[in-house]
Amino acid sequence: MTRQRAGIAWGALGVLAVMALWELYKALGPAEGFVVGAIAGKTGSGVMLLPRTNDRAMPHIWDMVARLFQSTSGGDTPPLIVPVVTACLTTLGIVAVGWLIGVTVGLLLGLVMQRWRLAEWGLLPWIVVSQTVPLIAFAPILASIGSQVDRAGSIPWPQWLSVAIIASYLAFFPVAVGVLRGLEAPDRIHLDLMRTYAAGYWQTLLSLRLPAAVPHLLPALRLAAASAVVGAVVAEVSIGMRGGIGRMLIQLAGQGSSDPAAPWGPTFGSIALGLVAAGTVALIGFGLRNYRRGEATS
């Protein structure tokens, strides 16, 4: 418990430090940046060594926050925070689905690989290679397959499902590896004991291997959650799905020059999204705390 509190304190301190650095540089840095080798009259020439600090490039933090509570696009549109939160919730739902699919697939793969050496030998290299295929490359392919299936009519395949599958593609990897490692974690003495009890595979799995895997599983779940967030946001952008935070990030970034504080709304939103995902896994870890007792003792 004290360790957790210290963690939160460190996290808060980190955020404060970033904010302080931002404002410090903004106060001290050159308004138009520092460029070497620029050719007079030619915009964009030269190499920028120090970024610009004017209000358009670097709005004040309080302006960013204040912008959240001002109307989205003038008139009587609701404050910016409303669409940001809505978009975040949409994406969060997709992340949750993707995470669940990824965790399920990873768990099954881990179980199969632990049960049969041959499966580990045959699957693990492919699982590793799968993660080197860039998301951007196959997100549109998956989306077009999805829309074709959807149009065929018998199986509905909405766009968000494609996004969730792509998120799960990133999420399953740490889980598969973590589960495999975790299931192999029990001490020899415990495995021997289970054998003396004449316990079969399933009994050993449920009473020993799975509980002993929890300390390996929790970091894997955390990583999977982070990967699912990244995967979902990137997939939303690359497929062009509306309604999520990914799309909103791109949209408002386009308005950056006229409304510099606005893009920070969805940026804060996506940060909050990551925090919620990580917090959920932390809650799972808290629920499973008895299974982490092994960490403290010899």
Next chain:
Amino acid sequence: MIELAVNARGVGKTFPTKDGDVVALTEVELTVEAGEFVSLIGPSGCGKSTLLRLIADLDPASTGTLEIFGKPASQARVDQDYGIAFQQAGLLPWRTVAGNIALPLELHGMAKPARAARVAELAELVGLTEFVDRYPDQLSGGMQQRVAIARALAEQPRLLLMDEPFGALDEMTREYLQGELTRIAAETGAAVVFVTHSIPEAVFLSDRVVVMSPRPGRITEILSTGLDDIRDEALRESPEYFERVTAVREALHGIPVERANER
């Protein structure tokens, strides 16, 4: 005829390794009667643990025949004829004391009320009634070992196998648990095969002491202690106890101790 808890005839064990075969045990002839307390003693590497693992059917014997209560070791394991405890208590850290003791009962499908009653009985037997809700990391080493013993006794085995169960404990706790173990063995009537490398421990506990020697692991001598059933602190200071300790020591070293002292 007296029923034999363990009957080993010409038992040997060879481990194939990268650098050739390791002969861990050869030609082991050993019987343990029902209710008898037998210690295996010898320098490390002489095959004590290996012999115990063969009896427990954790490894198969390479040669010879090994019967536990008249059946093959594998059958005895399936029938839960023995309970086992190791040098490490080997408790599951996520289970409470009660949960750990209950583990074998749970796996074998004992109903919850019966299980709770049996756990309470066992906790009482090893003197841990107040600690049933604790987790292993909240217990001392000696208490953890007592939980392991209770767990080994859960299925009311007629044979208890113990591999240096007190090896990692301090001397005080060790002597206390030795006393407890003789009491428990007498109360349950179980035969015990007890691995140790402490001579006084072997003598204090046993009806017979099996002396083993390494390279290759084999039995060199079997001594009866001839001590009566009452094993208390007075015994530790009695002349016949010292006499037996000396006898085992001589058997172990193969030479009388006096001569070793003269040099």
